[in-house]
Amino acid sequence: xxxxxxxxxxxxxxxxxxxxxxxxxxxxxxxxxxxxxxxxxxxxxxxxxxxxxxxxxxxxxxxxxxxxxxxxxxxxxxxxxxxxxxxxxxxxxxxxxxxxxxxxxxxxxxxxxxxxxxxxxxxxxxxxxxxxxxxxxxxxxxxxxxxxxxxxxxxxxxxxxxxxxxxxxxxxxxxxxxxxxxxxxxxxxxxxxxxxxxxxxxxxxxxxxxxxxxxxxxxxxxxxxxxxxxxxxxxxxxxxxxxxxxxxxxxxxxxxxxxxxxxxxxxxxxxxxxxxxxxxxxxxxxxxxxxxxxxxxxxxxxx
Numbered sequence: 001x002x003x004x005x006x007x008x009x010x011x012x013x014x015x016x017x018x019x020x021x022x023x024x025x026x027x028x029x030x031x032x033x034x035x036x037x038x039x040x041x042x043x044x045x046x047x048x049x050x051x052x053x054x055x056x057x058x059x060x061x062x063x064x065x066x067x068x069x070x071x072x073x074x075x076x077x078x079x080x081x082x083x084x085x086x087x088x089x090x091x092x093x094x095x096x097x098x099x100x101x102x103x104x105x106x107x108x109x110x111x112x113x114x115x116x117x118x119x120x121x122x123x124x125x126x127x128x129x130x131x132x133x134x135x136x137x138x139x140x141x142x143x144x145x146x147x148x149x150x151x152x153x154x155x156x157x158x159x160x161x162x163x164x165x166x167x168x169x170x171x172x173x174x175x176x177x178x179x180x181x182x183x184x185x186x187x188x189x190x191x192x193x194x195x196x197x198x199x200x201x202x203x204x205x206x207x208x209x210x211x212x213x214x215x216x217x218x219x220x221x222x223x224x225x226x227x228x229x230x231x232x233x234x235x236x237x238x239x240x241x242x243x244x245x246x247x248x249x250x251x252x253x254x255x256x257x258x259x260x261x262x263x264x265x266x267x268x269x270x271x272x273x274x275x276x277x278x279x280x281x282x283x284x285x286x287x288x289x290x291x292x293x294x295x296x297x298x299x300x301x302x303x
Contacts, residue, residue, distance in 0.1 A: 001131060004147060006139035012128035013048055014039030014116040020107065022078045022085035033077055035107045037067075037087060039116020039128075047132045049110060052100045060095040061112040067092045068110040070101035072261035077107060090119045102263045104180060196281050199242075203235055203289035231290035232283065239282025243275055 001010045016037040040048040042062050044055035053068065060066055067087075069077060074097060079085050081097045092111070101108045117123070135141050141162055148160045161169065175181040207214070214227050250266075257264045 001133050001148060004144060006136045006144045007133045008136055009047065009134040011041045011043075011047055011132050012039075012113060013130040013132050014113055014120070015129040016088075016116050016120045018087040018109070018119065020077055020085060020087055020109070021089075022083065033107060035077075035087065035109045036103075037109045037111060037116055037119060039111055039113040042112050047134060049101075052098055053110070057096050057098065061110065061115070063093070063095055064118075065090070065092045065115055066095040066111065067115070068096045068098060068101075069094055070108065070261070071097040071099055072102050073107045087119050088121075092119075099261065102261055104174065104263065192277065192281065196285055199235075199238065199281060199285035200288040203231070203238070203285050206234065207231055207289050228290045232286040235282045235286025235289065236279070238285075239278050242282070243278050246274070246278065 001007050014037075016039065018035045018037045020033040020035045038048070040046060040058075040061075042058045044058060046058060057068060061068065069079075074080060074094075077085065079094055081094050083094050085092055085094070087109070092115070101110070111119070113128075135144055145160050145162065175185065218224060218227060254264060254266070
C-alpha cells in the first residue's frame with residue numbers, strides 16, 4: 001500500500017474486544033461491560049475518527065493507558081472523566097469524553113496504537129487488524145483497489161474495501177447477522193402486519209357504514225370500478241394522514257433520542273422507503289376493504 005503511487009497516507013488500526021472493569025463512587029467493583037477498543041494513530045492529521053477527535057484530544061492519547069469514551073457511556077462504564085479503570089486487567093485512565101462514539105452492542109473506547117497492543121497482549125510485529133489509507137485526489141479508486149488485490153496475494157488472506165462498501169457491509173452485518181438486527185427486523189415485520197390488518201378492518205368498517213350509498217350509486221349506473229377507485233382514494237387519504245402523523249411522531253422521538261444521545265440516523269432513502277411502505281399498506285388495505293363491497297349484490301344492500 002505504501003508503494004502504490006496513488007496512496008499518500010497509510011496508517012494502522014487496531015481492533016480489540018475487551019472487558020471493562022471500574023469502581024463506582026461507592027468503591028464497589030463494577031465489571032463485565034463489553035467494549036470495543038480502537039487503537040489509532042495519535043498524529044494530528046490521522047484518518048481514523050477525524051470527525052470526532054480534535055488534534056489536542058489525540059495528543060492526550062499519548063499518555064500510556066489513556067483512553068477516550070463517549071460522554072453518554074460514562075454511566076454505563078461507572079466512570080468519570082479522569083477516572084481509572086481496567087480493560088482486560090490492564091489499567092487505563094479516561095483522558096477525555098466526547099460525543100459521537102456511542103454505538104450498538106457495546107461501548108466504543110479509543111486509545112493509542114501502543115496502548116491497544118499492550119492491552120491485547122500482542123506485539124507490534126504481529127501487524128494490525130486493519131490498514132486505513134487515503135487515495136490521492138483525482139485517482140481512480142477502483143483501479144487502486146484492483147492493484148492492491150492483485151499485488152497483495154503474497155500477504156495471505158485479505159480484502160480491500162472502499163469506505164462506502166465497508167460501511168454497507170457493516171450495516172448489513174448488524175442488520176442480518178446479529179441478534180439486535182434480527183430482533184428489529186422481526187418487530188418491524190410484525191408492526192407492518194398488525195398495521196395492515198388494523199387499517200384494513202377500519203376501512204371495512206367505513207365502507208360498510210356507507211354500503212347503502214354505494215349501492216344507490218351502483219344502481220344509478222356508477223360502475224363498480226369507479227366505486228373501487230373511491231375506496232382506494234379513501235385509503236390513500238388515510239395513508240397520507242398516517243404518514244403526516246408518523247412524521248410528527250418521528251421528529252419528536254428523534255429529538256428525544258438526541259437528548260439521550262442515542263445513535264439514530266435517518267437518510268433520504270430510509271424516509272422514502274418508510275413512505276412507500278405506508279402507501280403500500282394503505283393500498284392493500286383499500287383493496288381488502290373494497291372486495292366485499294364489490295362482490296355484494298346492490299339489491300341486497302338496498303334492503
